[in-house]
Structure formats: C-alpha cells, structure tokens
Amino acid sequence: MSEIHDLSALRQAALFRSRELSPVDVVEHYLDRVQRLGDEVGAFITVTPELALQQARNAERRLRTEDPAHLPALLGLCVPIKDLDMVAGVRCTRGSRVFADQVADADEGYVAALRRAGAVFLGKTNTPEFGLPCYTENEIAPPARTPWDTTRSAGGSSGGAAAAVAAGLAPFAQGSDGGGSIRIPASVCGLFGIKPTRGRVTSAPLRVDTLGLAVTGPLARTVADAALLLDALTLGDPADLFTAPPLPAGETFLAAAHREPGRLRVACFATPPLPEATVHPEVLAAYHATVRLLEELGHDVTEITPPFDGSHMRHFATVWAVTAAGIPVPAAAEHRLRPLTRWLRDRGQRTPAPVYLEAVGELRRFARAALAAFAPYDVVLTPTLALPPVPLGYFTASGDPADEFEKMNAFTPFGNIANITGQPAVNVPSGTTADGLPLGMMLLGRIGAEATLISLSAQLEAARPWRDRTPEVWHR
Template identity: 50%
Template sequence: MADLHDLTALEQGALIRSGELDPVELTEHYLERAARLPQEYVDGAFAFRDDDGARRRAREVAAVGPVGDGASPLAGVPTAIKDLNLTAGTPTAFGSPVFAGHVPAVSDAVTLAIEEAGLVSLGKTATPEFGSPCYTEPEGRPPAVTPWDTTRMAGGSSGGAAAAVAAGLVPVAHGSDGGGSIRIPAACCGLVGLKPTRGRISGFPMYGDPVGLSTSGTIARSVADAAALLDVLAGRRAGDPSWAPEPSGTFLDAAGREPGRLRIAVFDTPVIADVDVDPAVTAAFEETCALLGSLGHAVEGVPVPIPRDAVGDFETCWAVLTALSTTPLAAEQRALLRPLTRWLGELGEAVPAPSSAWPSAGCAGSRPRRSSRSRPTTRC
C-alpha cells in the first residue's frame, strides 16, 4: 500500500469519510514526516509549524464523526496557510522581521473557510517579505527550495506552500498571487497552481490591494485537488468590493468533465526581457504543444499578448504597493527591512499619486499594510 502522503488529498478525504482513516492518525503521519526530513528543508517550507495546534484541531474534527453529503471532501485533510494571511492565535509575520512575534486577534476569510471545511492546518508556509519577490528567502530563515533539486529555489511568493506540497509535507495548500506568486512556485516544483478570477475568493476583512490583481488560490499535485480546495475557499463576504458570478456547480465536478476540443493559444517569446530561450525549455514547449495536438486540441501560435510598456506599469504599481507597506513604519522598523523592500518602498514613495493609478497594472504578491503601530493589515 502507498504511504499516506503519496495519496491525493481527495483520496485521503475519502478514507476519512469511510472510517478507514482517522484525522488524528493522518495529522500525526505528516507531523512525523516533517520531523524525519532534513529540518533545514522543512524550515524553508514553513515559517511556523503549529504541531500542538494541528493535533488539537485534528481531535476536534475527529470528534464531529462522519460528515454529511454537504461537507467538503477534504474534511480532516492536513493543509497549511501562507504567512501573509491572518490566523487568529497563530503567529503571522508576513515574511518580515518587522512583524516577528505578531499574533493576529482575528482570522481572514481564507483561514475561516479552511476551518469551516474541517481541514487541519499544520502551520504557516514561508513567504518572502510582504510577498514581493518571485523567490522565497525571508530574512534569517532557510530559503524555500524545490525537493526535486534542493540547490534550486521553489519560487515565490508562495514558495513555502509549493515546497511543502511537492515534498509531501501537506497534500494541498493555500497560496496567493498578484503577478505570478502561485504560478511561479507551481512551475518550479512541478505542481498545479491555480490563480482564480478576481472576486472568487474574499479578501475579508482587510481588502488591502487597491490594484485588485492579487487573490488567494490553490496549490496541489492534481487538478482535482486544486479544484476541491478552490471549492473550500470560494465565496463572498459582506464588504467585498467585487465578486465573481456564482458557478453552476462545484469546481471539483467541473474538473472531472471532458473539456471537448479546445483552441489553445501559445507563444514562446520572453515577455519581460530580450533574452534567448534555453533550448531545453524550447524542446519542452514544443513537446507540450505536440501532446496537446495529439489529444485533438487546436494549438495556435500567437504574438506576445502583453505590450512591452505594460512591464513598466507593473513595476510602478509594485513599487507603490510596497510603499503602502513601508511608509507607515518607524525608522527603527525600516532598518529591519530587506534591501529590496526598502528600495522598492522608496521608489514607490517618489511616484506622484496620478502616476500610481494604473487600473491595468499588477503586483507581485500580497503585502501587509500598517494601519497603526500595533495592527498590521494584509492585502490578500
């Protein structure tokens, strides 16, 4: 029989529903696995491991007994929450020493949805400072690396989540993405990374991203697992500035339907810089296109769909968003920031207000914003 961590999240949930597996037993399996793996690697994936809290939560879920037809198929399954998201009673540092030891008094919509669905969080996954860069190297901690080659990064800013899923530390995990922060780690770690449409997952209670491109999403080893977690996270709450239309069914059901013949647009020209594509990447691209064609889909080459000047707009927005996080900090707090964060914050502070109003621009990931000395807020 396969090890428990080799099963998909949905397979684990099915065993729990049938009574063949207990949430406490499954949680202990993952905690023991984390203890066996090299701690430098595990610490690169997790910003904070809450072993005792996970055990308590697993016992609570187990005490509920068999779940009904309306319950999530992931009830009782372990997961983890990105360190940018508020978790009441659990340390949340936003990847920064500025917020070391910060414990939120409230949970955000993502955390509440995961708890309501009966999943068991093992802790907070690592993220770079304020979720800004596309790599996950928070100050004073090991970097998040891909388990396929630990000399290579796991990407960012959801690098800790992707590293944890790829290494079998959790079967499925939450991430967030504004400019690639789920998709980049998924690519680095060989996973499914899904950034859903705006308004699909609530940003309650902070709504701190004025650009509107940053949203939570899912990271998993299969499309079905990613869809099942999206079913958990999706939904609107009072105060949401926008929301996506209600789906006609579950995302898990949609993932199981035959798609029919698709028209798939492809391009292999770099968007951001004028560089040569590595031959190995070109070969993988062509192999993928051939595979899609052999499956009956129409694969059509298209010009780069993003104008080059959009990169400058994105960079402007990125810097301004960072400035919203760093400007309220006191001088002694700014001294704790990483050089990139300080530089981006200063760059953003120099942007005139009209120039920062780019409704089409994006940001690199969710970032916290200080509304006062004692209460950080987060834009996820």
C-alpha cells in the same frame, strides 16, 4: 496501505469517511515529516502542532458521530496557510523579521471558510518579505528550496507552500498570487497551481488591493486535489471591490476535474512580453511538446503574436513599488527590512500621485488589449517561466536591488499578465530538464472560466501523468 503522504487529498478524505484512516494519525505523520524535513526544504515559518492535533481530534469525533452526507468537504485534511495571511492566535510574520513576534487576532475570510470546511492547519508556510520577490529567502526561516534539487530556489512568493506539498509535508496548500506567486513555485516544484479569477476568493477582512492583482488559490500534486481546495476557498464578500462571475447552480470545480473539456480553441505564444527576456531552450522544448500534445488531444491550436511591447512591465513595477510603500512599517524598523523591500518602498514613496495614476491607467489599457487579443480563444498557452529552477541566491548575487528586480522580471516575464487582466491561470507540470528539474506551462482562461482550465489540465494530466514523479526527499 501506502505511506500516508502518497495518498491524494481526495483519497485521504474517502478513507476518513470509511474509517480506514484516522485524521489524528495523518496529522502525526505530517508533523513528523515537517520536523525531520521541513527546514531542509524551507517549507514553514511557524508549525502549529497543538492546533493541528486539536482540529484532527475534532474531525475524528465528527466522523464517528455525524452523518457522512453532511460532513464538510475538507474534514480532517491538512492545509498549510501562507504566512502573509492571518490565522487567529497564530504568529503572522509576513516573511519579515520586523513582524517576527506579531500574532493574528482574527482569521482571514478564506481561513474562516477553510475552518468551516473542516481543514486542519499544520502551520504557516514560508514566504519572502511581504510577498514581494519571486523567490523565498528571508531572515526568519531557512530559504524555501525545490525538493527536486535543494541547491535551487522553490520560487515565490508561495515558495514554502510549494516546497511543503512537493516534499510530502502536506497533501495540498493555500497560496496567493499577485504577479505569478502560485504559478512560479508550482512550476519549479513540479506541482499544479491555480491562480483564480480576480474576486473569486475574498480578500476580507483587511487586505486592500485596489487593482485586484492578488488572489488566493491552491497548490497540489493533482488537478482534482487543487479543484477540491478551490471549492472550499471560493467565497465572496459584499464589501469586496471585485467579484468573479458565479458558477452555474450545482457546479463545482471538483466536478470539472472529472469532465472532458471538449474541443477547445487554444492560442499559444512563447515570445516573452518583455523584449530583453530570453526563453531557455529546455523551456521552449517543453512548450513545443505541450503544443503537440494539445493537437494530439484534438484541440485547435493557433500560434499568435502577442500585442505587447513590454511597457506594461514598467507600469507594473510602479504599482508594485507603491504597493510596497503602502505596507505599514514602523519608521524605527525600516532599516531592518531587506534591501529589495527598502528599495521598492523608497521608489514607491518618491512616486508622484499622477505617475501612479498613469501607471494604473496604462495597466487597464494593457488588460483591454490582452483580453481583446485572447477573445477568440478558450485558452492561451505560454511557458510559466523563462528559465528552469535557479540556484539559491541567483537574484541577490550582485547585491543591487535594481539588478535583482530586473532578474526577477526576466525570470517570470509571462506571470503578471493574468494578474493585470484578472483572468484565471494555472501551472501544469510539463516535463523536466535533462537534469530532472521540473518545468511548467501556463494556461490562461476566460474570466470566470476556471472550470475549463481545470478540465483541460485534468486531460493533460491523464495524457502525460506527473503525480508518480517524486523527488528523493519524498521517500525519506
């Protein structure tokens, strides 16, 4: 048999059911890799071997004693959880040394759903402080690095999740995305990542996001694995502010991964919706190669001029700052926060309510304009990022948080469109730079149409396979 981490999540699940593979052996394999390689790529803040082994033993017992037809979909499969979110009885730092000793007393709603689906929790993956930056560097864990070049950032804020999957420390992982935080690390780590439709995954019990910018989703090496995890994460709650259109009866995202997408109308643009941002030539080359591939696959591809002048970035920054200011932090601990966090919180605290309400209204106006421009098309293609993976410390080199924030916007000018509109969006691995660094393209879909994105992504994966490309650390 291949090395365990060479197996897809779906293949592992099939081997569990045929009793050719033991969940306990799989957990022990991953825990060994986490111990040897986890700090090298900065994947985890907290590892939970006792919890994972107990869950694996429970899964093994169920596989021996229960009807396979009635077993939950993720039984025995390892799913790391991003350390912004709660797993009952496990440390939840939120990427901040201020909360380094905080232990969660409850599960997030989706974490409870993953438990019911039989998932095994290896630990909590690395994230920047409160998930605010697009890179993963903090004071409580090694920086998250792309396994393709460990001198470079794994992105953020789901950087640890992406590093874990790309380094073979887990078959897939949960992430969250409020401004690109699944798609950014998926791009720089060579993974497939899904930011679902607003409201697809519950934010219960505690997270309150009045704009619905952030949503939970999967990162994986294959489209089908990501679809499997998204099916398990899909969970509504009557108290949620937002709900996504329901899937048709009997439909699953996994089924969509095994279905041809049909002939689609695809809009595309590579002009950043931020005038001062510049798209790197190698990113542009990958974008044009993807356009050609879509045309070869029979889709109708139309280049469009996006109706954006960049003003939405200013309003998004206002909302981001007010959101940061709203995070409860003891006054006596404020000085222990990272410079960017303090800068954002200060900016947010000084923002008058009318200015914040104006920013919210302007983002809604932007969403209407974007959705109207995209309405004639099934899918919209853009680069995921303006640049290839950047070195560690790239954003913080000047020591000026305002400069850092501008660099982040220029790095990911396309990312927050889907968060503002609520559309589903994915990162599809799309070749490499001349130095072998991963590049990704973003596909945006209609509200509620994750299945279309998954089917199209699976078609691209079959036409231009990426799964067998692995970094050097994979083979250790």
